[in-house]
Amino acid sequence: MHTVSTFHSAACVCARFAKSVRHQQGAVRHLTSVRAVSFDSAPVSQALRCHHPRRSPLSPAAALSPSGVANRAMASAAKDEKYDFDLFTIGGGTGGVRAARFASMDYGARVALCELPFSLVQTDTEGGLGGTCILRGCVPKKLLVYGGEFANEFKECEGYGWHIEGEITHDWKKLAERKAKQLRKLSDTYKGQLDKAGVHYIEGRATVKDKHTVSINGKDYTAKNILIATGGRALVPPIEGKELTIISDQVLDLPKKPERLAIVGGGYIAAEQACIYRNFGADVHMFFRGAHILGGFDPEAAKHTEGEFQRKGIQLKPDFSPVKVVKEKDGKLTMTAKNNKDEEITLDGIDYILMATGRKPATQGLGLDKLGVELDDKGGVKVDDFSQSNVDSIWAIGDVSNRIPLTPVARMEGTYFAQHLFGGVDIKPDYANVASVVFSSPQVAQVGVNEDKAVEEYGDVDIFTSTFSALKDSLTDNEGKGFIKVVVDAKTDKVLGIHLVGPEVAEILQGFAAAMKAGITKTQLNETVGIHPTSAEELTTLRSVTRKYRNKKEVKD
CATH class of the missing domain: 3.30.390.30 (FAD/NAD-linked reductase, C-terminal dimerisation domain)
Structure with missing residues (x-):
């Protein structure tokens, strides 16, 4: 599949790489045994990808040391042309896309990635490239944070001599439309990145048929390695009337701005949404089981934050959990909550009730249990330090592996996964001193x-x-x-x-x-x-x- 000029150019690259360790002839011999790989209509040379001096994670000396040779052998073993792909990634969020791109672009692996069709609200049949962070998490949340905080700027600018005449109005529909357009643009950008990297993209719902087979839309694909990067899904407690409530996906895509919002939960999602909609003028009530919000943060910092929330007018209901939600004749909702003393409070006139009561790894329906893949008590894929499950061909990164559920962490795991499996590098994620932020006000x-x-x-x-x-x-x-x-x-x-x-x-x-x-x-x-x-x-x-x-x-x- 190579032309003579292609062979000559590639051989020169490998020869220059090997020159410092006096192995020019070996580099050329290795090159001539490698055949090209094709992603749709774009042929790509494995030799150029795997041994390009700027892209190789190993120095020439390290590559030819005993450990370097072992690492290269491991990387070579990760590829096998008897399969359709070297890597099949299920899930198109930040971690999955990063792993797929790096495996293909930096190491010449034949990679496919599957994701559900685009939607701002995830279901069993809809999702979209970009995953939770881009479509129903970090990005839309931050856009709403920016939008709501303008209200505070309008109030505070008067202290600096600005005077705003007349009523300040807000067009919720315009914000929603512009936000949706931006999210679609970002999702399309992810698709462009995959195309540029030579990753074969398949849209649909994937199930793992066996340890080397993925089934999508009635068609089977084989792969030497399968990476699970399906993220997480919201958890909703089994209370009466839970079908009347919404989750974090939906609260970021509301058709109208609420006048009264009830939030169940005291974690970062609950805190962020409380401040967003309070800034937009809603009457916000937070119900949470513990004595304080933000249980995963420093208690003194969390207590200080509570005081700031109350100063903003957010109503805090510690130690109360919902037991029932009903819909009234006027379409509004009424929620009843109780504490551990069996004391009861009722809030009516609610437009939306957000259940921000935690998330769980999205492994249901993938078929992992039939393969014997070990899951933890929350349904997350159990993995070792290198993101490998107990089934040697199955790997997992991001929220589905239930480590630290943060987008930059998933990105790190995806990068190191590709470097380890296809680059032969003994590198594993470092979870020490990972920063985290609540984008509240x-x-x-x-x-x-x-x-x-x-x-x-x-x-x-x-x-x-x-x-x-x-x-x-x-x-x-x-x-x-x-x-x-x-x-x-x-x-x-x-x-x-x-x-x-x-x-x-x-x-x-x-x-x-x-x-x-x-x-x-x-x-x-x-x-x-x-x-x-x-x-x-x-x-x-x-x-x-x-x-x-x-x-x-x-x-x-």
Whole structure:
């Protein structure tokens, strides 16, 4: 399938790659034994892809070392032309698309990817390239966050001399239409990326027929390796009238702006949606089982956030869970909730009830159970450090593997999966110091461990905290306060955790998360010259210890 000139060009590349280790002849001999691979009408040389010096994850010396040879052998074993594909990816979200693109583009693997037809609300038969993050999570959520926060800007700008005459109105339909158009554009961009990478795209619902066969729309495809990247789905508790409620997919695609919204749950989805719709003027009520919201975040930061929510007018109902939902004659909903003391409260006149009560891995109906693939108690695929299941040809990344359900984590897992399986690199995801953010108003951001976990794990811990008012608010009526906490190992001076509450703290945290990844100490943080005037500089000015723990017990000076 190669022309003579193609052979000559490819041989030169491989020869240059091997020259530094005196193996030119071996490189040429290896090349002549490799045949081209075709993705539809685009032939691609495996030799050029696998051994291009700029793309190879191994240096020439490492590639020819004993371990490098073993890694290359493993990568070669991941491909087998007796199958239709070297890799078949089920799921077109961030992780699945990343894995498919890298396997094909960087390593010359023959790759196919399957995803359900496009829809902004996921069902058993509809989904769309981009997955949860692009179509019904991160991106549409952030667009609505931006939209709602304009209302606060309109109020606060008067403190700076601006005067807005007349009633400020909002066109919900226009926002919804423009948002939907942007999401479709992003989904189409994912399709373009797959095409450019030479990935064969198939639309439909996939099931795993056996350890090397995927069935879609009545047609079977064989693959040496199958990657499960189907993400997660919302969980709804079995209460009376649950069919009258909505989930996170739907709350991001409402046909009308609610006047009253009830939210069941206290996690990040609940907190974000509460602030979004409160900013748009809705009467928002949050019902949650625990004593506080944001159970996975630092308790002190979460408590501070609660105060900010209440200041905004969000009604918090701790320790209450719904038991019944009914639809009234006027079309409005009424929800009854009880606490563990059997006390009951009823809220009526509700436009929508959002069940933000958790998510579960989307493995149902894939056929994994018939293959003997081990699942955890939530239905997630159990995998090892390299994302491989107990069935050697089945792999899983992203939310479906039930590790850390964040888009950047799925992207990392997809990248490392491709590098390991097809690049022969002993690389595995590193889950230490993964930053996470709640895009509420104000935002909540954290990286590292919280105070309680630090004390339990390290024993001797120093806590530095501060509350502050943003300079921007000094000329407005905004009485909101920001919050900062730095958790430090008292023995080593290493920063163990950073927790922030305030406007745009997500942008602030990204840089400090990189510093923590590099092992920054409190002394180094203190020695960093801050940028003035900013909220971020507060992290460089904390000097007084708020609390000290020694041998896991708080001590007083």
